[in-house]
Amino acid sequence: MNAMLPFPDISPEIFTISIFGTEFALRWYALAYIVGILLGWRLVVAAARAPRLWRNDRPVMTPGQIEDLLFWVILGVILGGRLGYVLFYQFSYYVANPLRILQLWEGGMSFHGGAIGVILAAFFYTKRYKLNTLSVGDLVALGLAPGLFLGRIANFINAELWGRPTNLPWGVAFPTQAAQYCPEVTGVCARHPSQLYEALLEGLVLGGILIWMAWRRGAFKSEGLVMGTFLAGYGAARFAVEFVRQPDAQFVSDGNPLGLALQSGGYGLTMGQLLCLPMILIGAFFILRARRNP
Structure with a gap:
């Protein structure tokens, strides 16, 4: 049997309390959202309190x-992430079951939908209060990395969004029945811990680059540069990880085992990669614009 890492014995629920016969649980995923937002908020406030950066x-x-x-x-x-998941990944299901769109506790959030929601929220806020839209976008982009890092760690603890089967020594034997369904594998199935790849690239690496740009390179003085770097950086990181990430089940079939949303002649792109391409292009546009108009 190939070397692999066992899945850590961590419950998705931190604790559960019962009130009047109803159980309420605090899950790692919810805590990741809360702590990620708080850390991002404090990071953004720290940047706003440093006039020399601007x-x-x-x-x-x-x-x-x-x-x-x-x-x-x-x-x-919340709204963008949920609606993005509905539109991009499970449209036909939610058309048939529209009331389930409101059942957020069942899971189902799209980063790309959440990103669109944040962009629209920030855009309308800046127009309402007559603020510089690109500079506010730079500030918001700076605060996103902590939430991305903690959210992917929570995905790993929940044993969800795992990668494709692998025989690499750091492959993880996720315990769920779906993760262990690997017809081509004999015995225990190890998979890429793609959640941890994304936590490293989208959270630590990209977040570190943005902080370095803001505090050491004066990036806030070039409107749109930090935002463009975030969009292009996230898009590139997610595009790369998609090669080893297991696609959503609705895209997989006997004739399409790789779960490609767009394919021709056995080659193609996953839904995640399709959604990342506009991010990379838009990010590159803002980077070039900032460089040409310092």
């Missing part, structure tokens, strides 16, 4: 305005 030593927002924007961002994450 053009003419004038931050685009005050800490009070950031707190006000935080509500809009949370709303954009």
Whole structure:
């Protein structure tokens, strides 16, 4: 049998309490959202309190305005993430069962949908209060990495969104029945821990680059540069991980074992890769625009 790592014995629920016969559980995934938002908020406030990071030593927002924007961002994450999952991944199912769209506790969130929700929320906020849209976008992009990192760690603890089967020594034997369904594998099936790949690339690496750009390279003085770097960086990281990430079950069939959403002649792209391409192109546009108009 190939070397592999056992799945850690961590319950998805941190604790459960019973109130009047009804059980309420705090899950790692919910805690990841809460802590990620709080860390991102504090990081953004720290940047707003450092005038030297900004053009003419004038931050685009005050800490009070950031707190006000935080509500809009949370709303954009929840609504955008849920609607994105419905539209991009399970459209026919939710058309047949529209009331289940509201059942958020059953899971089902799309990062790309959440990103669109955050972008729209920030856009309307800046127009309402007459703020520089690109500079606010830079500030919001800086605060996203902690949530991405913790969210992917929570995905790993939940034993969800795992990768394709692998014989590499760091392959993980996820315990769920779906993860262990590998017809081509004899015995225990080890899979790429793609959640941890994404936590490393999208959270630690990309977040570190954005912090370095803001504090060491004066990136906030070039409007759109931090936002463009985030969009292109996330898109590139997710596009690469998709090669080893197990696609959603609805895209997999006997004639399409790789779960490609767009294919021709046995080659193609997954839904995640299709959604990342516009992010990479838009991010590259804002990077070039910032470089040409410093």
